[in-house]
Amino acid sequence: MSDSIQIKEEVTIKFAGDSGDGMQFMGNLFTENTALKGNDLATFPDYPAEIRAPIGTMAGVSGFQLHFGSKQIFTPGDQVDVLVAMNAAALKANLNSLRNAGTVIVNQDGFDSKNLRLAKYEKGSNPIEDDTLEGYEVFKIQLTKLTRECLKESSLSMKEKDRCKNMFVLGFLLWRYTRNLESILTFLKNKFAQKPEVLAANIATLKAGYHYGETTETFTTTYEIKKATLPPGRYRNIMGNHALALGLITASQKSGRPLFYGSYPITPASDILHHLSRHKDFNVKTFQAEDEIAAATSAIGAAYGGDLAITGTSGPGLALKGEAIGLAMMLEIPMVILNIQRGGPSTGLPTKTEQADLLMAMYGRNGECPMPIISASTPTDAFDVAFEACRIAMEHMTPVLLLSDGYIANGAAPWLIPKADDIEAIEVKFAEPREEDDPAFLPYKRNEKLVRQWALPGTKGLAHRIGGLEKEANTGDVSYDPANHEYMIKIRAAKVDKIAESIPAQKIEMGEEGGDLLILGWGSTYGVIQSVVSEMLGEGASVAHAHIRYIHPFPKNLDKIVKGFKRIVIPEINNGQLVKLIREKYLIEAIPYNKIQGVPITHGELKDFVSQVMEIPST
């Protein structure tokens, strides 16, 4: 029995183990349970690129970090309070992220001589026996032994039994954070409905872990983190790629256009294909193409046919789609291209995050090929951005590029679930059928927004040809006329620029407009910027945060905002891309802060940098 319940405001836990130890699974289950408890949270899964990296080695360590609290949570946390290490390599790889006097929970059975050797500990030394962990609170649990003990009656193989040891830890942590097991039990019952033996074993170990905490004398304290004060409403916990998929389906439902998703599997975009493929009941048609070129061009065909056409990929795939996107832009048909960025170039760091492709999104096609770019900043924002991308594509008859990244894709957060009725419909109007004697149909005639009509094959009287060759204004006939080409280049660009008139104004997320320093961000740096700015505002600094969702075209008032601050810092997980666009567009001195390590920028790093910048005397 625990002697006391201690109330805490926030906790960061890192689960670390072999890629085969089920760390992501356990992390997600604990996160879901945390969300249901009403805490705010942010997660950061970090796993190796290899599916079965060598067991027991540092290369094979898979980690899942969760930051939760009763206060607002912006990031998955710089340092962890609690490190769960399933073996020696997991401990070695993560000990540096444990805060002073933090807690380590280790699987003692993961520290035998073989594990120690694979983790490259010096012969004869064992970190959980010597003074390596001095100053930390250490709990050693014989996980393998206890799990096997608990399952000795089960008919599962030894290997299958050992796989349940993550449930033991999970049970233990649920006890430690005064949770109940209900949501986990329901989940397991669903997941293993067809495998009663496995279900029984998972439940038994989960409960054994829970009771272990309760009955073992060593653990005297449990912790409680009260509900966070979030805006009222119904919530669910959601990951970025899932939210994005729901945003697409919502746009399809709200526009009445069936959803077509053409994609070729690639990390970290594949989950969008997985999610969408489950929802055929919502008129979703998923097409796993033979490559990214086919994914993009099949979407072009679907868009021509009248579907809400989406194609999704990550960096290398976007490179392959370039020519097709140019065609969509030239055809002026609606289409959304998702780029869930990862470390590049080439295959780069497939499982790590990077804001790698902003400049490719902006410039990476042949010819003058401007197109709207919109970016998601958090896992839940991915829903809104996906919807918005579809709206812009259909209302402005243009391909739209949506940027997300691995950190957003796999990160989770509580989501205030919107009501379907509250979401505004997307108006889609097709070109009307035409009788023989009606005036000729002009496929490239434009309205006041410079947008042409969406004319579907099968519509009476509208037979017309479109293609990648330059078109004559209005008629769309092939034209090599020099003046016409220049006119068309400019009008296509003007059409995209005009979108700035119908998007919301750039807002200041935190702080006041005008002042000493603006931290200007885009994409997944949202959380860390919020966290730094909120702290610095508390300290009385004149700072503010603006986050750009509409990257092309920029909101019209961005000009005024960026010129209203003495200094602008642009943090990016790349070698400086937005900073180039801002400098070029507004001719201002913006200061880049870059980290290109495949992991997010931490609060400490950004705060140190910004504080230094603030100290430079202004001239």
Add this chain to the structure above:
Amino acid sequence: MTTEQKLKAKDFATDQDVRWCPGCGDYSILKQVQSVMAELDLNRDEVVVVSGIGCSSRFPYYMNTYGMHSIHGRAPAVVTGLKIANPDLHVWMVTGDGDGLSIGGNHLLHILRRNVDVNVLLFNNEIYGLTKGQYSPTSEQNKKTKSTPFGSLDYPLNPLAFAMGASATFIARSMDRDVKHLKAMLHRSEAHRGTSMLEIYQNCNIFNDGAFFSFTEKASKPETAIFLEQDQPLIFGIDNTKGIRLDGYKPQVVDLEKDGFSKDDLWIHDESDIFKAQMLTRFFDDPSNDEGTYFPRPFGVIYQVDRPCYEDQLHAQVAEAKTKSKMNGLDDLLQGTSTWVVE
């Protein structure tokens, strides 16, 4: 109810100037496609012609239907998306030997195995026309072109054997110069539900003139070409005196007058026989390169089988998912299974 005039071939022509070189085989194919569409009484509002890039791929601009001139090699993927969006359209796809077999070979492979209901017209001229005369994947070895002054090294691709390997459901061959046969094959292509792969030998009189003359010209045609007809024996030759019989599993050219075989001994063409079709696609000899031991080149429908189309199956899955769905609208989807309420 239709008081409308039946469309004529010329109604399928556009007002655009046709820009192929005078004498190009593409003209004949265009004309036959237009007249077949009229004969089929197709509604031009329901026809879409999609192409890639190449001389042949200019085709859609000359068809008064819906059309898309897409990008090099990718038309199979475009039409797949289009048919998924709207399975009711009559989709015709035009590609070249470079477009369809070089840059777009991957996509052609996949549309064939998926069996999307599209008529594929592969204009094979054994050359890259639009880029002014480089050798193509179907060019014979040792071909001297602008890019191969010492002769090409690549072994030529056999398009219909490729299609067979991709499990195509309709495989046929015709030629620009045999108008009647070409029209018949276009009719058959449209009649087949699934991907109809029609290879058309097309003369590029500028960069590869006469590439197929041994098959298309009166003097040599009877000896080098064999015209397949369902349930009919494989007969060819100037006076129809040659035939093909099967000696076990080996095909054999026989002289009906000298070798002691009659028509009854010959191989009877059966479009549904996949094994015989494999053999027919392998009749790929070059008659000019041999000492008279070649097999004649087959023209006609080599293989045809019914198999469900990709887009039909996909729509059936969607329909089934809708009937089985436990979701009551978008709100259910957005909520998922575990939620909590903040007061």
